[in-house]
Amino acid sequence: xxxxxxxxxxxxxxxxxxxxxxxxxxxxxxxxxxxxxxxxxxxxxxxxxxxxxxxxxxxxxxxxxxxxxxxxxxxxxxxxxxxxxxxxxxxxxxxxxxxxxxxxxxxxxxxxxxxxxxxxxxxxxxxxxxxxxxxxxxxxxxxxxxxxxxxxxxxxxxxxxxxxxxxxxxxxxxxxxxxxxxxxxxxxxxxxxxxxxxxxxxxxxxxxxxxxxxxxxxxxxxxxxxxxxxxxxxxxxxxxxxxxxxxxxxxxxxxxxxxxxxxxxxxxxxxxxxxxxxxxxxxxxxxxxxxxxxxxxxxxxxxxxxxxx
Numbered sequence: 001x002x003x004x005x006x007x008x009x010x011x012x013x014x015x016x017x018x019x020x021x022x023x024x025x026x027x028x029x030x031x032x033x034x035x036x037x038x039x040x041x042x043x044x045x046x047x048x049x050x051x052x053x054x055x056x057x058x059x060x061x062x063x064x065x066x067x068x069x070x071x072x073x074x075x076x077x078x079x080x081x082x083x084x085x086x087x088x089x090x091x092x093x094x095x096x097x098x099x100x101x102x103x104x105x106x107x108x109x110x111x112x113x114x115x116x117x118x119x120x121x122x123x124x125x126x127x128x129x130x131x132x133x134x135x136x137x138x139x140x141x142x143x144x145x146x147x148x149x150x151x152x153x154x155x156x157x158x159x160x161x162x163x164x165x166x167x168x169x170x171x172x173x174x175x176x177x178x179x180x181x182x183x184x185x186x187x188x189x190x191x192x193x194x195x196x197x198x199x200x201x202x203x204x205x206x207x208x209x210x211x212x213x214x215x216x217x218x219x220x221x222x223x224x225x226x227x228x229x230x231x232x233x234x235x236x237x238x239x240x241x242x243x244x245x246x247x248x249x250x251x252x253x254x255x256x257x258x259x260x261x262x263x264x265x266x267x268x269x270x271x272x273x274x275x276x277x278x279x280x281x282x283x284x285x286x287x288x289x290x291x292x293x294x295x296x297x298x299x300x301x302x303x304x305x306x307x308x309x
Contacts, residue, residue, distance in 0.1 A: 001082035004090045005055075007098075007114070014088050015116030017048035022122055024053055026071025027080040028185045030123065030156040030164040035084060037153050038121040047118060048087040052111070053077070054094040060216070061094055068216045071169055071185070076192055076273075090115060103129025107142035121151045158184070176221035176279035188228070188275035191217055191256055195267040198255070207296050209257040210267050212274065214243070226278040226303035229258060232270040237263050240296070240303035241274060244283040259296070261304065278306040 004010060010017075020038035024031045035051060042049035055074045059066055072080070078089050092098065092110070101109070106129050111117050120143055128134040134142075140150040155163040162168070164184050172181040173189055182188045193212035210229075222244035229237050239260040245252035258274055280302050286292045 001086055002088040003078055007093055009114045010116055014048050016118045017050040018042040018119035019050035019052045019117050020121045021052045022126055023057055024077055025166050026169055026185055027077055028164055028169055033156045034121055034123050034153045041119055050088050051081050051086050052090045055091050056094055058094050061099060069218050070216045071166060073192055100130055103134025103138055104142050108146060112146035117148050119149045124152050124154060170218045173218055173220040178276045178279055190273045190275040192273040194271050207259045209259050212256045214256055223282040224280045224299050225276045226306040227258060228275045228277060229260060230273040238307045240300050
């Protein structure tokens with residue numbers, strides 16, 4: 001998949017494509033329906049299947065004080081799109097100047113002129129342009145004026161009839177329901193980050209941990225999880241992890257701490273991806289390192305059982 005950034009004009013071989021348009025945070029099953037429709041239309045027309053998305057998420061610009069809420073980094077999102085079979089992704093830099101573009105100018109100057117699209121696919125709740133004034137009926141009208149046909153995909157619903165959305169995925173994670181979150185996403189929720197040096201207390205009790213900061217990810221329920229980690233070399237290793245502020249230690253520090261089973265090696269400075277498989281228990285404040293070591297042993301046993309299942 002070609003990855004186009006920097007708000008540049010698309011190269012000639014990608015012009016005339018049909019693009020799915022949206023934020024696609026986490027690339028859940030609803031997003032897959034939108035991108036899948038763009039792929040189907042592009043295949044029939046014999047043109048590239050594209051995705052046009054934004055970085056950072058517009059909410060981060062409009063409401064900078066909003067607590068962390070992301071389900072994926074931009075790099076994760078693009079990896080998911082590539083695995084889905086998209087020909088190219090176009091990441092538009094969403095800054096104050098971009099946010100001030102009128103809805104009509106966004107279609108004419110960006111989608112038609114810079115991207116050279118022949119068709120657009122989006123969800124029915126997509127808004128665009130200054131003050132989010134543009135809606136899907138306007139997108140159809142503005143697009144038609146530039147030879148672009150717009151297709152609007154209805155919301156995808158689960159077996160119970162509820163709409164699949166990023167909001168529901170976040171709520172599931174905040175409740176510790178990894179299974180529901182993964183079912184809505186179509187893949188496990190994963191935190192990707194660089195392994196950092198910590199205080200190395202785990203080494204003193206025989207459970208060295210890989211420490212990763214949570215960045216702008218939505219905060220799952222604090223506690224202990226059965227996890228699977230994909231290392232920088234592609235190796236997948238099972239483990240048990242704690243997400244929280246480590247209430248036993250001062251000062252509190254919010255971290256993802258992973259103990260990888262049956263693994264020896266130096267991960268410092270490497271990027272790893274940690275998938276949350278099952279929530280095991282809430283975070284606890286224990287009396288000391290001996291009690292902590294005993295509890296970690298119980299958690300590891302529970303994690304191995306959950307992962308085996």
